[in-house]
Amino acid sequence: MSEIKRVYYFGGKSADGDGTMKNLLGGKGANLAEMCLLGLPVPAGLTITTETCMAYYANDCQLPSDLMDQVWKGMKKIEEAMGMKYGDPNAPLLLSCRSGARASMPGMMDTVLNIGLCSATIPGLIQKTNNPRFVYDSYRRLMMMYADVVMEKAEGLEPTEGKGIRKVLDEILDEFKHEKGYKSDTELTADELQMLADSFKKTIKKVLGKEFPDDAHEQLVGSIKAVFKSWNGKKAVSYRRIENIPDDWGTAVNVQAMVFGNMGDHSATGVAFTRNPATGENVFYGEWLINAQGEDVVAGIRTPNPLNDDTKNEQNKHLKSMQEFMPEIYKELCDIRNVLEKSFRDMLDIEFTIQEDKLYMLQCRVGKRTGTAALNMAMEMLDEGLIDDKTAVMRVDPSQLDELLHPIIDPNSEKKFTPVVKGLPAGPGAAVGKVVFSSEAAVAWKKRDKHAHIILLRKETNPEDIDGMEVSSGILTSLGGMTSHAALVARGWGKCCIVGAGALEVDEVKKVAKIKGSNVVIKEGDVVSLNGTKGHVYMEALDLMDATENPLFQHFMAIVDKYRTMGVRANADTPKDARQAVEFGAEGIGLFRTEHMFYAKGAEEPLFHLRKMILSKNEEERRKALDDLFPFVKRDMKATLEVMDGMPLTFRLLDPPLHEFVPQEKAKQEELAKALGIKWEDVVKRGEELHETNPMMGHRGVRLGITYPEISEMQIRAMFEATAELMAEGKKPIPEIMVPVTCDVSELDVTKKIVDRVYQEVCTEMKIDKIDYLYGTMIEIPRACLLANKMAESAEFFSFGTNDLTQMTFGFSRDDASAFIHDYTSKKLIPADPFQTIDQSGVGELMEMAVVRGRSARPKLKVGICGEQGGDPASVAFCFKNGLNYVSCSPYRVPIARLAAAQAAIKFGK
Ligand code: PEP
Ligand code: MG
Numbered sequence: 001m002s003e004i005k006r007v008y009y010f011g012g013k014s015a016d017g018d019g020t021m022k023n024l025l026g027g028k029g030a031n032l033a034e035m036c037l038l039g040l041p042v043p044a045g046l047t048i049t050t051e052t053c054m055a056y057y058a059n060d061c062q063l064p065s066d067l068m069d070q071v072w073k074g075m076k077k078i079e080e081a082m083g084m085k086y087g088d089p090n091a092p093l094l095l096s097c098r099s100g101a102r103a104s105m106p107g108m109m110d111t112v113l114n115i116g117l118c119s120a121t122i123p124g125l126i127q128k129t130n131n132p133r134f135v136y137d138s139y140r141r142l143m144m145m146y147a148d149v150v151m152e153k154a155e156g157l158e159p160t161e162g163k164g165i166r167k168v169l170d171e172i173l174d175e176f177k178h179e180k181g182y183k184s185d186t187e188l189t190a191d192e193l194q195m196l197a198d199s200f201k202k203t204i205k206k207v208l209g210k211e212f213p214d215d216a217h218e219q220l221v222g223s224i225k226a227v228f229k230s231w232n233g234k235k236a237v238s239y240r241r242i243e244n245i246p247d248d249w250g251t252a253v254n255v256q257a258m259v260f261g262n263m264g265d266h267s268a269t270g271v272a273f274t275r276n277p278a279t280g281e282n283v284f285y286g287e288w289l290i291n292a293q294g295e296d297v298v299a300g301i302r303t304p305n306p307l308n309d310d311t312k313n314e315q316n317k318h319l320k321s322m323q324e325f326m327p328e329i330y331k332e333l334c335d336i337r338n339v340l341e342k343s344f345r346d347m348l349d350i351e352f353t354i355q356e357d358k359l360y361m362l363q364c365r366v367g368k369r370t371g372t373a374a375l376n377m378a379m380e381m382l383d384e385g386l387i388d389d390k391t392a393v394m395r396v397d398p399s400q401l402d403e404l405l406h407p408i409i410d411p412n413s414e415k416k417f418t419p420v421v422k423g424l425p426a427g428p429g430a431a432v433g434k435v436v437f438s439s440e441a442a443v444a445w446k447k448r449d450k451h452a453h454i455i456l457l458r459k460e461t462n463p464e465d466i467d468g469m470e471v472s473s474g475i476l477t478s479l480g481g482m483t484s485h486a487a488l489v490a491r492g493w494g495k496c497c498i499v500g501a502g503a504l505e506v507d508e509v510k511k512v513a514k515i516k517g518s519n520v521v522i523k524e525g526d527v528v529s530l531n532g533t534k535g536h537v538y539m540e541a542l543d544l545m546d547a548t549e550n551p552l553f554q555h556f557m558a559i560v561d562k563y564r565t566m567g568v569r570a571n572a573d574t575p576k577d578a579r580q581a582v583e584f585g586a587e588g589i590g591l592f593r594t595e596h597m598f599y600a601k602g603a604e605e606p607l608f609h610l611r612k613m614i615l616s617k618n619e620e621e622r623r624k625a626l627d628d629l630f631p632f633v634k635r636d637m638k639a640t641l642e643v644m645d646g647m648p649l650t651f652r653l654l655d656p657p658l659h660e661f662v663p664q665e666k667a668k669q670e671e672l673a674k675a676l677g678i679k680w681e682d683v684v685k686r687g688e689e690l691h692e693t694n695p696m697m698g699h700r701g702v703r704l705g706i707t708y709p710e711i712s713e714m715q716i717r718a719m720f721e722a723t724a725e726l727m728a729e730g731k732k733p734i735p736e737i738m739v740p741v742t743c744d745v746s747e748l749d750v751t752k753k754i755v756d757r758v759y760q761e762v763c764t765e766m767k768i769d770k771i772d773y774l775y776g777t778m779i780e781i782p783r784a785c786l787l788a789n790k791m792a793e794s795a796e797f798f799s800f801g802t803n804d805l806t807q808m809t810f811g812f813s814r815d816d817a818s819a820f821i822h823d824y825t826s827k828k829l830i831p832a833d834p835f836q837t838i839d840q841s842g843v844g845e846l847m848e849m850a851v852v853r854g855r856s857a858r859p860k861l862k863v864g865i866c867g868e869q870g871g872d873p874a875s876v877a878f879c880f881k882n883g884l885n886y887v888s889c890s891p892y893r894v895p896i897a898r899l900a901a902a903q904a905a906i907k908f909g910k
Contacts, residue, residue, distance in 0.1 A: 006052045007070040010036045011044025011081040011257075019344075024049050026252030028100030031364050038343055040336055040361050044081035045095075045256030046074040048224065050102065053250030056228045063225060071224070071255065082257045087216035091128055092121035094138070094258040097223035099230060101251040104365055106488050107463045108239045109251055110149040110230035112223040113293065114142035114258060116216040134263050136193035137185075141293065143200045143212055144169050146219065151208050153233065154226035165207055169200055186291065220255070227253045235463040241826065242470055259360045261353040262293050268354040269294045270322070272307055274337050275347045277369045277491055278428055280376030283310040284337055286350075287481050288322050294351060294362065303500065304481045314535075315424060315500055316481075329359050340364055345386050346395075347377055368491050370428050371400030379552045382559075389559055390906050396556070398873040398900040403429060404553060405584075405892055407544035409531045419536035420520050423476070423501030426487035428533040431455060431474025431496040432541050435526050437511045439468025446471040450818070455528055457513055459506045460499075461486040469495070474530040476537060478504035478513070496532035557585060557895060564902040565909060566879065567886030569648075570894050571866055573597060574636075578643040581891035585898055588648035589640070590799060590888020591738075591866035594715060595656050597636045606632035607661070611672055614658045615686045619710065621676075626714040633715060638722035641733040645726075650736040650799065650866075650888075651719050652778065653712050653751070657700040659690035696804075696813060701741025701778075705751055713754050720762040723771050736774040738799060743783040748794035774862070780804035785846040788853035792861050798854055799888070800847055802867025802875075806834045809843045835868060838875040848882050864888055876900035881908055 008016040008025055010033045017025045019034030029047030036042050048067065055064045079085045084093035094116040099109035117125070117139045126132045148166035152159065159165070173185075176196060182188060188196070204212045213219055230236060231251045240247060261269030271294075272286025287304035306312045308323040308330065322330045333352065336359075340348050349367035353360050369377065378395035381387045387395070409430040433453030436442045439461075442454050456472040458465065460479040469475055469489055474496040477486045481500055490497030504522075505514045511524040520539065522528065529542040569590035570581030574597075578589060598607045606629055613625035641649055663669050666680075669687075673680045692698035705712035719735050726733045739751050755775055763771065776797030777784070781804070784791055791798070807814040812821070814835060824830045830839070838844050847865075854861045864886040869875040871893030879887050880901060889897050 003066055003070075004051075004064075005070075006049050006064065006067050007074045008033065008047045008049070009044075009074050009077050010042065010047065011078060012036065013039050017047065022102050023249075024051065024252075026050055026100030026102055026254075027104055027365050028098065028363055029252045029254050032254065032256070034343070035340075035361055035364060038339055040339065041359060042361050043257040043259050044078040045254055046071060046078065047100070048253040048255070050250040050252045053228050053231060053252065054248060056225075057232075057250075061225075061229070063221070063228075067224075068221065071220075078257055084257075086116055086220075087121060088124065089120050090124045092116055092125050092216075094125075095220060095223075096254075096256050096258050097220070097227055098254045098256070099227045099251045100254050101231070101245070102249050103243065103245050104368070105236060105239050105243075105245070106368075107485055108236040109233065110153065110227055112142070112145045112149055112219075112226065114138040115146075115219045115223050117142050118214045118216055118219070120214075121216060129263065131263060133188075133190035133193060134260065136190050136197055137188070137262060138260070140173075140193055140197050140200060142219075143197060143204065146222070147200075147204045147208065147212060149230070150222040150226040151204065151210060151212070154222075154229040157208065160207070165204065168203060168207055172196070172199060172203060224253050224255070227251065235466065239463070239466060242466065244832070256362075259353045259355045259358075259362075260293070261289075261355065262291055263356055265290055266354070266357045267291055268322070268326070269352070270304070270307065271349070271351050272333070272337075273347060273349050273367045274341050275367075275373075275377055276310075277347065277349070277367050277373055278425060280347075280369065280373035280380065282377075282380060284308060284334060285311050287311065287316075290325075294353065303502070313424060314422060315502060326354070326357075329354055329357065332359050336361065341386070345381070345391070347373075368488060370491050371396070371403035372428055374400055375404065375556055376552055379556055390563065392556070393560055393563055393899070393902050393906060396899060398876075398896045398903065401896050401899055402893075405895060408533065409529065410543040410545040413543035414531065414536075414538075417538050417540050417542065419531075420518070420539050421501045421503045421515050421537045423478075423498040423504075423535045423537065424481065424487070425531075425533055425535040426484075426499045427475070427490035427493075427495050427497030429496045430529065430531055430533075430542070430544055431472075432527065432529045432544065433473045434524075435513075435522055435528055436468075436472075436524055437506070437508045437513075439465040441524070442468035442472050455530065457504075457506065457522065457528075458486075458508060460484060461489070469493075474498075474532065476501060476504075476528070476530060478502060478506045496530050498530050498532055498535050498537060501535075501537060557898065560899050560902040561585070562902075563905050564898055565905045566876075566884060566901045567864070568894055568897045568901060569650075569864065569866075569886050569888035570891045571870075571888055572891060573640070575639045575643045577891055578640050578649075581894055582643065582647075584891055584894035586647075586891065586894045588650075588734075588886070588888075589644055590650055590864050590870070590886060592637075592640065592649060592651045594633070594637075594652060594654055597633070598661065608672070608675070610661055611663060612675060613711070614661055614690070615672065615676060615683060617686075622708065623710055626710055630714055630718055634718035634722050637719050638726060641722055641726055641735065642731065644733075646732045646734070648734040648736055648774075650738050650776075651715070652738040652740050653702070653715055654704055655701050655740040657690075657692060657695040657698050658704065659687065659692065659695065662687040662690060696807065696815070701780075702739050702747045702751065703741070705739075705754075706747065709750075709754055712751060713758060716755055716758045717762065720759055720771060720773075721766070723773070724762055724766040724768055727768065727771070728766070734772065736776060736797065738776050738778055738797075739795075740778045740801065741780055741804065742777045742791070743781040744787065745790040745794050748777055748791065752794055776862070778804075778866075779847075779850050781808050782846055785850040785853075788850040789857040792854040792857040795854075795861075796858070797862035797864070798850065800850070800863075800865040800867060800884075802838060802843060802847075802865055802869045803835065805846065805867065806839065806843050806869075809846060810834060810839070837872045838869045838878050840878055844878055844882075851882055851884070862886075871897050873897075873900035873903075877904040877908070880904035 015033035015036040017033040022030045025047045084091045086093045098111045268290045270288030276285045286307035305319040306321045351363040374396045378392040382392040433455040453473045455474045477499045503516045513522040529538040569588040570586035571591040572578045609629040616622040673683045723733045777795040778801040780801035866888040870887040871889030
């Protein structure tokens with residue numbers, strides 16, 4: 001049997017893999033190979049495949065038996081390329097061991113650096129580098145990482161008293177620095193670092209009960225296993241849930257020759273984006289640190305220097321840029337930037353190290369960006385000829401568009417206030433909310449009040465904070481740069497974020513933050529406003545406004561529509577919402593909930609007539625109340641039809657159970673009693689009679705019209721008369737009547753008789769020959785899906801009401817499911833909340849059946865969706881694949897649905 005290739009070499013200008021092999025080599029491994037093939041300076045290394053990770057798990061967390069042989073074979077090539085040997089006492093090669101999944105999971109898995117340092121190799125490295133300080137600094141870093149990642153986390157050891165080994169060692173280091181009066185690690189001498197290393201060794205043995213391995217081979221095997229293990233670490237699993245990354249992808253492991261940015265003032269390390277990831281501007285954008293290792297930049301321990309003039313800002317402008325300090329290497333890096341952008345045709349996020357004036361590329365990957373940057377970059381790259389139309393459309397994640405449609409701080413409101421503190425603008429847009437100081441508090445607040453707006457304020461964030469970051473509207477940190485954890489994660493999610501607000505003195509335990517140089521104190525629960533585009537923080541609640549004026553947005557959406565084949569409508573029930581929907585590009589209204597007109601501002605009068613109608617004792621009373629109600633209903637229908645001139649508007653007949661409209665306050669009940677000429681007690685009694693045990697499955701939807709046909713009749717007449725009047729005014733109204741909550745064609749037939757009669761009456765009264773309209777039904781009950789061929793004999797269109805269809809298919813109450821849905825998703829019983837994204841295997845199967853059966857009876861049957869899921873990108877793609885004619889969603893989600901539909905057409909269209 002031929003051996004499975006588990007290890008892919010890269011180095012020099014050659015590589016076993018290439019940039020297309022992300023599934024097998026992970027993003028990092030594939031791109032390291034690609035960079036070698038592009039002739040860029042990359043330290044040699046090996047990528048262990050993602051398949052090996054899954055084999056490791058299938059094998060009860062044992063490395064496959066053939067793996068290490070392949071690793072040692074590959075190591076020979078690394079040694080040749082780097083001119084050093086692993087474990088060699090004279091010129092020892094040191095290694096890094098990093099994770100790298102298919103999709104980037106920043107900081108969620110573990111890394112070990114400086115592997116291979118042990119008593120056999122330390123003297124040789126000191127001799128070779130003539131730099132004992134550097135060697136012992138690297139050694140103590142290895143111990144800290146190894147003890148934490150390999151010996152504690154990967155072994156599943158629970159830290160005693162919640163304090164992990166990393167923290168214990170950090171405290172030893174801090175205490176030592178404190179005793180010596182040192183401010184920074186760089187003040188520690190070689191002898192002191194050597195002493196610290198000895199003390200670390202003893203502490204590791206004492207705390208973890210095992211020796212730190214003094215053997216290069218053992219260190220490497222341990223590190224590889226630990227990186228595999230970190231795929232199932234708590235942070236990684238939690239991140240995968242949020243990002244919908246499948247558990248069975250596994251991570252690759254990259255074992256790579258170490259190069260050192262901490263060898264003195266001619267060494268450095270940095271991270272950069274080939275364009276500005278917050279705005280999309282075409283400028284090289286990055287941060288670097290002299291005499292440091294990569295983790296120092298991301299950890300936010302020191303404020304990083306700006307890469308160049310373009311990256312200077314208030315916080316770092318006094319620090320030397322690489323452009324000024326190392327102009328030649330900066331030029332080489334700029335050339336690499338160009339090579340990479342030309343080859344990848346996208347904005348990249350790169351990591352580099354300079355070891356004694358020699359530049360090495362350690363990583364490149366497609367960079368995370370804000371929605372604004374994604375859109376701006378796609379349009380600019382299109383302009384530059386780097387990408388084509390279709391690629392531009394695919395470059396913006398539909399859910400990121402949301403961010404562009406989300407509010408920014410109203411500049412007029414901002415003028416009136418002064419920021420109390422400034423930081424770096426890491427995630428644009430605005431957020432106004434109440435401050436909390438821990439991720440747990442953020443999650444708990446949100447659980448208590450799902451509408452709460454929370455600002456998470458921390459010194460810095462780390463991967464343990466992601467749950468709290470997710471539920472927060474904005475994130476504010478006192479430390480860290482544009483590439484700190486908070487900045488990277490917030491940008492990826494399009495969340496408003498300010499980092500490095502250095503004047504904040506945050507005490508997370510006492511839950512207060514003082515602002516240096518002022519007497520302002522921020523306490524838990526205080527309201528603050530963040531302007532993430534500028535990095536300004538205010539102690540007041542500022543006004544917010546929309547951010548759609550970007551002209552590139554309009555242009556982008558025009559290209560999107562070129563590729564879109566499926567229609568996009570909006571759910572709207574007022575002229576104002578309809579106008580907003582049209583502005584966002586809606587091509588019609590897919591759901592006008594007629595009951596909503598009674599909840600609106602200024603709707604007291606029609607609501608009063610509706611209540612009279614509901615509490616009427618007999619048909620006569622009811623008809624009288626309906627007559628009073630009629631002009632209001634007609635007026636509202638007409639106003640919205642007028643806005644939607646030339647576009648279809650689907651009016652749905654009254655849906656909710658009537659008791660929802662019965663007044664609860666005594667004063668309103670008394671007023672109604674007076675109008676009906678009955679006693680207050682009778683109003684209460686009639687209200688009680690309408691009470692239902694299970695109103696979701698009670699007297700609602702079409703059932704109301706079956707019992708009280710005069711209600712449907714009034715609505716239908718209002719619609720036809722409004723339409724006829726607009727036609728007389730030279731307009732082109734296109735109404736559609738939709739019947740809710742149906743389960744049998746007979747319900748449709750009964751209602752259609754009323755429609756036909758009223759239609760004739762209105763045509764005669766208004767002296768017109770014909771009104772164009774459609775008659776159709778919501779599909780919200782599984783039975784309607786099963787009998788769709790019958791339903792389609794009467795209905796000219798279907799619209800899936802996936803809120804109810806999901807409720808009825810799962811048997812999960814749409815009003816109560818939030819109490820337990822989280823348990824289902826977090827325990828992986830279901831992949832996602834079916835009320836947000838269509839449950840494709842269950843509800844979706846019913847929909848598919850309904851489309852096929854419906855069209856078997858009526859081939860031209862128009863089919864749409866108007867449940868909440870109609871604006872969810874994955875659900876939009878599902879609807880496209882199943883041949884729906886349109887999706888309908890809330891006005892703000894219309895652009896998202898347009899983009900998702902265009903992307904589906906590009907991906908799945910014929
Ligand atoms: C639905 O059930 O999906 C729907 C759109 O109707 P409503 O939410 O008004 O019940
Ligand atoms: Mg419904």
